[in-house]
Amino acid sequence: MFKDKACIVGIGETAYCRKPGSGLGEEALQLHAAVAALHDAGLSGSQIDGVLAFPNVGKCEAFAASLGSENLRFAAIIHMGGAAPVASLRLAAMAVVSGAANHVLIPAGWNGYSGARVRQTVTTDKHSIPGGAIAWDYYLPQGLTVPPQWYALMARRHMHEYGTTHEQMGAVAIAMRRHAQLNPAALMHGKSLTMADYLASPMLADPYRVNDCCLETDGAAACIVTTVERARDLGKPPVYIMGAAAGQPYPADEITNRKDFHRTGLSIAAPEAFRMAGVTPADADFAQIYDCFTFEVIQQIEEAGFCARGEGGPFVENGAIELGGRLPVNTHGGLLSEAHSLGIGHIVEAVKQLRGSAGARQVADAEVGVVTGWGDFGDGSIAILRR
Amino acid sequence: MSRQTIPYDKPLPALEGLTAGFYAWCRQGELRFQRCADCGTFRHVPREICAQCNSFAWSWEPSTGRGTVYTWTVVERALHPAFVNATPLAPVVVEMEEGVRLLGNMVDCAPHELRIGMPVQVEFEAVTAEVSLPRFRRRD
Numbered sequence: 132m133f134k135d136k137a138c139i140v141g142i143g144e145t146a147y148c149r150k151p152g153s154g155l156g157e158e159a160l161q162l163h164a165a166v167a168a169l170h171d172a173g174l175s176g177s178q179i180d181g182v183l184a185f186p187n188v189g190k191c192e193a194f195a196a197s198l199g200s201e202n203l204r205f206a207a208i209i210h211m212g213g214a215a216p217v218a219s220l221r222l223a224a225m226a227v228v229s230g231a232a233n234h235v236l237i238p239a240g241w242n243g244y245s246g247a248r249v250r251q252t253v254t255t256d257k258h259s260i261p262g263g264a265i266a267w268d269y270y271l272p273q274g275l276t277v278p279p280q281w282y283a284l285m286a287r288r289h290m291h292e293y294g295t296t297h298e299q300m301g302a303v304a305i306a307m308r309r310h311a312q313l314n315p316a317a318l319m320h321g322k323s324l325t326m327a328d329y330l331a332s333p334m335l336a337d338p339y340r341v342n343d344c345c346l347e348t349d350g351a352a353a354c355i356v357t358t359v360e361r362a363r364d365l366g367k368p369p370v371y372i373m374g375a376a377a378g379q380p381y382p383a384d385e386i387t388n389r390k391d392f393h394r395t396g397l398s399i400a401a402p403e404a405f406r407m408a409g410v411t412p413a414d415a416d417f418a419q420i421y422d423c424f425t426f427e428v429i430q431q432i433e434e435a436g437f438c439a440r441g442e443g444g445p446f447v448e449n450g451a452i453e454l455g456g457r458l459p460v461n462t463h464g465g466l467l468s469e470a471h472s473l474g475i476g477h478i479v480e481a482v483k484q485l486r487g488s489a490g491a492r493q494v495a496d497a498e499v500g501v502v503t504g505w506g507d508f509g510d511g512s513i514a515i516l517r518r
Numbered sequence: 519m520s521r522q523t524i525p526y527d528k529p530l531p532a533l534e535g536l537t538a539g540f541y542a543w544c545r546q547g548e549l550r551f552q553r554c555a556d557c558g559t560f561r562h563v564p565r566e567i568c569a570q571c572n573s574f575a576w577s578w579e580p581s582t583g584r585g586t587v588y589t590w591t592v593v594e595r596a597l598h599p600a601f602v603n604a605t606p607l608a609p610v611v612v613e614m615e616e617g618v619r620l621l622g623n624m625v626d627c628a629p630h631e632l633r634i635g636m637p638v639q640v641e642f643e644a645v646t647a648e649v650s651l652p653r654f655r656r657r658d
Binding site: 257264265267268269270271272273274275276277279280283284285287288291333334335336337338382385387388392 | 529531532569589597598601604619620622623645
């Protein structure tokens with residue numbers, strides 16, 4: 132139990148770009164974000180004694196070496212794909228509250244555009260993909276090679292069971308795009324999206340169109356976690372971690388044989404996080420929900436408890452997840468319309484909202500916010516934050 | 519007239535461990551799943567032990583090859599170079615009569631005719647000399 136004992140005291144991010152690419156290696160990119168987060172917090176690299184890196188894009192030891200973190204004593208990588216940053220936030224809270232570390236850095240970022248775009252990449256290491264050998268041996272030979280194709284199976288079943296529609300998925304894409312118009316750093320700033328545009332977007336893997344899919348971008352972000360006591364000596368108002376949890380679907384390494392096809396890691400994690408926080412989903416002023424694809428937003432809205440299973444489609448209609456609606460979701464534009472910063476961007480945006488520094492997209496009087504992560508075959512993580 | 523065999527360039531399973539056993543049966547034109555020798559539960563994908571009772575005892579038992587479509591997608595644009603000229607693909611997850619689900623491509627169904635609940639029958643496509651992949655065909 133670490134409720135309100137740990138907090139986020141620093142955030143940093145790079146610019147996000149597609150063309151011409153960041154021009155930096157993935158470690159350098161993340162170091163730019165990490166140093167920005169240190170400056171934001173008023174900390175030096177030597178004070179970092181915990182690092183939780185993102186799988187496959189960086190090594191804790193390398194970050195510590197570059198930042199002058201001579202007393203590294205807590206280092207780990209959580210292998211949950213896009214659920215890793217929020218799961219790391221929870222682990223960082225546990226670490227600082229237990230005394231395992233004083234200041235934990237969570238960096239994430241990649242050259243998702245200039246480095247290894249999905250369509251141009253052929254995986255040669257079967258252990259580097261979600262599900263590892265299972266995907267390699269049973270999915271890839273059947274032509275299911277990448278996440279939108281795997282997750283399309285879940286989306287299609289949800290449409291069958293609950294009547295979820297293309298237009299409801301479109302409402303998610305449009306909400307993220309509208310928010311991006313209020314965020315000059317978003318790659319889709321200045322590019323509107325109507326329902327007609329959405330429905331005309333080419334089909335990739337039914338029901339997913341191009342406009343259901345996250346952007347492929349270069350960029351990085353980072354945050355720093357410490358205890359509430361230590362935060363008192365720092366410059367920025369702390370953002371408190373009220374509750375956080377992570378979970379795995381069953382089985383986590385194989386999508387097709389789940390008894391309950393829509394029970395994900397978040398289904399386990401969300402009740403634990405809300406119980407710890409002592410609030411309910413209705414108390415949230417906003418939610419930053421990992422939006423790798425539009426349907427995953429609908430699914431996570433359900434599994435996080437913002438509505439019942441099957442009601443996520445109607446929930447997102449009529450602007451309800453846009454600013455001014457009942458639950459503004461991804462006020463920065465998310466992975467769909469800001470940039471794909473591997474989920475750390477959702478934490479950064481939540482901190483901006485709770486500091487009241489989100490500018491034109493500020494949620495008025497935001498006190499409590501929810502952040503989720505989704506990764507691999509439905510790994511889930513969630514944090515409930517307050518100012 | 520000379521004939522040239524075009525090498526199969528799509529991803530293939532690694533024929534190792536339990537996966538080698540599964541595909542060896544496919545190569546013989548037979549669909550078999552692991553079945554726990556203690557509690558009788560079928561399982562797929564192959565695993566070392568039974569998740570129901572944790573028994574290590576099992577055998578490859580024949581499937582009827584029949585099932586119904588549980589969910590599906592249609593890959594219109596491949597995101598893997600080997601499949602670029604193979605679209606549209608219609609991968610389906612089939613709930614087999616044994617209670618396990620198996621992923622495979624439909625061979626005889628136009629994408630717009632795919633339906634959840636559609637009865638299907640397994641068959642096998644020998645894509646290389648060593649590997650036959652399970653596919654599905656509609657049945658009445």
